[in-house]
Amino acid sequence: MSQPHPRGGSWTRFKALGANRSRTRWNPTGGLWFSALRSAPKAHRPTTGGRIGHLPDTGVFSRPIHWPQESGKRALRARCPVQAIETRELEKAFGPVRALRRVTLEVAAGECLVIFGPNGAGKTTLVKILATLMRPSAGTLRLFGRNPQGDDGLRRLIGVVSHHSYLYTGLTALENLLFAARMYGVPDAAGRAAEMLEIVGLGPRRHDLVRTFSRGMLQRLTIARALVHDPPLLLLDEPYTGLDRHAAETFSGLLERLRGDRTIVLTTHSIEQGLPLADRILILVDGAVAYEGREGLDDRHAVGRLYTQVVRSGAWVH
Amino acid sequence: MVTTQPRGVVARTGPDRVAALVWLGLALAVGGQFAALLYAPEEATMGNAQRIFYVHVPAAWVGFLAFAVVFGTSLGYLFTRRRSYDLAAWASTEVGVVFTTLAILSGSVWGRYAWGTWWSWDPRLTTTFMLWLIYVVALMVRAYGGAGGQASRFAAVLGVIGFLDIPLIHLSVVWWRSLHPLPVVVRPEGFGSGLHPAMLQALLVNVAAFTVLYLALFSVRRRQMATADVLAELKDDELRLAAPRWAGGQEVPS
């Protein structure tokens, strides 16, 4: 049974239904498109560039995503035709355990990719490989078109925020940033370090030992350290771990402000924290890419259902 | 790693080469010991006690050979990260410990009869003892070095470092003991310098025997380790196959 394009059919139907439902930022349709969905027979819906592994059809409603800085991104991509990250058939095995299986993904310059996945899915392993901290067992990785193997200078283009702080607790905030800035070869290291401290709001604490910092301040300093050399690629591995709601919101705000033209790859197991930043999402299950695309990014519930479905079915790419 | 390389253990048909090596080694060893005890003449100064030399020298030789193999395969692992090199290094370390232990014990016994003491800091014996220590530490590193290839990497580094250290150890011990030379009773490596031809022949047979035994034990051990690898991978596969059915209590068509 053929269906007209969703935009034409169920769209008009649920717009009519949705007149009085409450809409929030997270749920602009007031949750109505689910009912529209259930009433429509399952048919092949065109997806905007999403790739799904061996999954049953989840029937996620597809809508075009509004990119607020669309013109800027297009311009950036025109300037930088090389993909920021490009992996093909990435494999990582620790002895008999295959942590990553045939992971292929591409991240364009300026894009923000958020990787979701349950614990043990291989998110940290993937980020470590992207950060050139680990060598893959097989497959290729290209960052900005370059092979990181043996390319020391390439690491100048990468900034990493881990759930470890990478800070020396015995040094002051300024000293930590100064060390990092100098090691990265930043031209006015002292000036840049001071400037980053001001940006993240730690200026008054710059001569205090990192040992005395709270978790939220540590997180801010960590991000300052990761950006001290202004890297075009930022990798964040579970940065929201251990942050309370306020600190997490501050962190997201900071990230949004500092984002600019940067390419960002973020892993998290919390959809509500990761989704606002995402241009694209990727769901990793058991080391394989179970889902990758831009489906319903504005709707947290949709993504939540997709996530649960994907994790339960245990997508398995050979 | 296992994903990128063909599995080292496949169901093979045909003659079991490793078993053949074991039988050959045993045969040679028996023949060698007969030669050592019956064929070779009695030594002038020490009498029959000297015959332990036919065990000590081949064992020491094999100990060093095994370490050289550890060095080579460790370098191989360093350059290629292939598991086969790692397993070969591990197997050679284990077998090397065994033979080096034998060398030290037999050397100690020989020393008891040659110099009247169970241990003297004779340069060669001391160097062999240090070699043994480094082997044992290498096994410790394998045991405690952590999972996921970390122990293999550490052991490979130790294999390279240890091997290159042995000449330095020998030089330093020789210099250290140069003030206390031991009475030279019999030059063990008297190849061509006064060793009776029959003794030389017996020695060579034993050297060949011990080398073949080393190869046999090495192959057996390596095969065991490769099989253990495959077993671990199969278990992991099975675990993952079972997992989705347990996720979220929902029956999923597999």
Added chain:
Amino acid sequence: MGALSAVRLLVWKDLLLELRTKEILTAMAVFALLAAVVFNFAFSPSPAQAAALLPGMLWVTLAFAATLGLSRSFVLEREQQCLEALRLFPVDRSLIYLGKAAANLLFLLLVAVLILPAMAALSGIALGSRLLPLAAVLLLGGVGLVAVGTIFSAMSVHTRIREVLLPVLLFPIASPVLIAGVKATAGILAGWPLRAVLPGLRILAAFDLVFVVLGYLLFEFLLEE
């Protein structure tokens, strides 16, 4: 950035950390002093025996003090996974090895400079004219201990049994340093001509050369995952 400036920066960082916390130097220095005292209790040497025992006591103490300093130095890096952070810098990862080794060498030499006069005084030995050759032996030996010690410290810090594994790895491999170092020190204190001590110095120098180069080549392989 240049290799030399990177190494200098790494050493600066280690020195700054040590200046703040003073953990490593205090631990090493106090341990060395205690060891000297314990040795005197253990052997109760007469003045003549003391002269014979001094080289051995000195080098054993230095070796164990080096163990303390080396393990502490890498534990600091482990704290917030700073070792990972060091690997993220756009510098040759082997320079981390050189930086760590240089910093540890400085600490070890500082302790040696403290402990040698102390031991000599406790044993009633005059060092006087032999300071220069002694300094040479200490320098060569220190480089050797630190060269292999840094490699093994990086290894052992990643294992469950880190405090145990470092000395167990270090002592067999660094035995040429101990053997040649002790004998050279004994020779110098006994007034041997330079000719007699030279073989020992040569062994130490060869050891240093081989293992600094090896450490530089192998360190990146050691740290990768």
